[in-house]
């Protein structure tokens with residue numbers, strides 16, 4: 001293929017060996033520490049205040065480092081993590097239903113369709129139990145059973161109940177916990193909080209990440225901030241599809257700027273399409289709304305057996321309904337993983353059995369659960385989600401089934417990091433959804449919050465110390481030629497965007513890009529479609545740089561300018577996503593290539609050729625360079641995933 005070149009393979013040189021249960025503990029012991037007296041002389045930049053960045057900044061400051069924290073929202077607690085609904089996994093086994101660290105590890109490796117690293121996933125499962133203790137100590141109001149023990153519920157891809165939750169607002173409650181810890185450190189003067197600041201460039205000095213260039217979104221002022229290390233916790237890039245369940249502001253700029261400076265981007269094509277979202281209702285829409293996976297604990301998914309059945313759902317008798325997930329996957333039923341549930345929904349809609357406008361919907365029905373448990377019990381578990389659904393659709397889900405359809409939700413791809421969460425640029429660490437690690441080709445529900453908090457509270461504070469302990473680094477300030485060059489790049493780029501003065505809005509380009517991506521790099525991908533998408537993206541990108549209109553100037557608040565920069569980066573990312581999807585001639589998890597499926601329509605992996613992480617190196621206007629990191633499975637042996 002002429003779209004990329006292949007470079008040297010890479011390895012995760014920080015990955016420990018030995019028995020998997022002891023790897024993290026031993027690695028932690030072998031890493032160097034920084035003496036408390038030296039910590040306060042060191043500065044760490046943390047970009048992002050979601051669960052990953054907020055927990056990391058608070059913990060690093062608590063340890064004694066000086067932390068500079070950045071987010072583009074008006075308050076750190078408005079990071080997108082606040083939207084997380086359903087819960088967070090942990091191998092506590094409070095239910096005594098057979099859960100263990102090993103089972104969480106096993107479920108996650110299998111759920112990721114054998115495209116993640118065993119060592120990382122095991123560490124995640126180990127640390128999961130500490131997260132719950134940490135959050136309870138902070139006062140996070142997890143749901144409790146009558147006896148006072150923390151309650152749990154089921155999520156997809158698991159047969160145990162290991163998901164801890166706070167109604168449908170788990171992200172909000174966890175983020176308030178992290179935010180309080182962060183505020184405490186802000187109050188003590190250990191964290192310098194810079195909200196409404198956007199990182200627009202990474203500064204590299206002598207091959208190490210040493211700072212960032214940021215724009216104050218209110219005054220327009222550009223400044224260069226230097227540090228001993230930089231941590232990116234800037235979230236996922238699902239908004240490349242324009243319509244997604246992510247907050248409108250989510251974008252790829254921080255990661256993409258780092259990628260352009262040398263950080264490898266891993267598995268960009270692994271996108272999670274969530275099966276239970278409120279269906280698109282028209283062209284006016286700029287955002288989609290998730291209905292949490294937790295609803296599949298009690299909601300049953302069905303469509304009419306007959307094509308084109310227009311009857312109201314309550315008029316369709318039981319024996320004319322197809323509870324297709326329960327039928328096809330009797331073991332896991334409605335709680336199959338997201339990739340499987342999404343494809344199944346698409347298949348029944350493609351067969352002409354979808355419901356609602358355009359036939360792009362399936363029912364999620366609570367009638368049985370309400371009969372069995374009573375309305376009050378359902379209200380207590382999911383009340384806020386039901387209310388949200390009713391406000392958006394005007395339909396009462398206690399009376400009529402919800403209508404749902406898959407939508408873009410999460411990105412498993414992200415900046416490549418080693419076991420220490422360090423990118424291919426020394427001194428640049430990447431945590432939370434922004435990195436690629438842990439989830440393979442499909443993330444199980446309730447595992448993103450677990451990973452973000454594992455990274456921020458427990459992993460990074462150890463591994464970053466090991467990096468800093470190898471110092472001291474030479475003192476550099478914003479007058480260093482590399483810092484000045486990075487700042488000039490930012491200023492030039494902003495001027496370039498403002499000077500085009502064309503006739504199309506930023507949003508119109510973003511929407512069109514999203515349509516291309518959804519059509520060709522969404523739930524199902526084909527070689528011909530991906531090639532077409534790459535051509536279309538290139539043409540649209542050229543048009544963007546000639547016709548986009550960014551009103552106003554850069555001297556103050558200018559949201560069009562902010563969006564233009566982000567969309568420009570989405571264009572470059574979109575092309576890489578398609579190239580990655582094209583080169584991966586197999587189906588795995590969220591990456592479904594129509595050419596590679598089993599006779600019954602499931603994803604067909606090709607372990608002989610593709611059991612690797614695809615780490616892409618930026619090559620300017622040339623072809624991106626593919627570096628392969630082989631994946632080894634010693635404990636969970638790759639098999640055809642089955643949830644039947």
Ligand SMILES: Cc1cc2nc3c(=O)[nH]c(=O)nc-3n(C[C@H](O)[C@H](O)[C@H](O)COP(=O)(O)OP(=O)(O)OC[C@H]3O[C@@H](n4cnc5c(N)ncnc54)[C@H](O)[C@@H]3O)c2cc1C
Nearest residue numbers: 048049050052072081085086087199235432433446448449
């Ligand atoms: C609707 C919804 C529900 C979800 N529910 C669950 C759930 O129940 N369980 C679960 O495990 N997962 C869930 N997820 C996924 C989970 O919420 C996210 O993966 C996770 O919160 C990401 O956290 P993060 O800290 O990595 O990033 P984010 O929370 O996205 O935070 C990113 C931060 O980076 C900052 N930032 C980004 N770019 C820049 C820049 N250039 N300059 C300065 N700052 C920048 C932002 O301001 C923000 O502070 C859900 C996701 C959605 C969309």
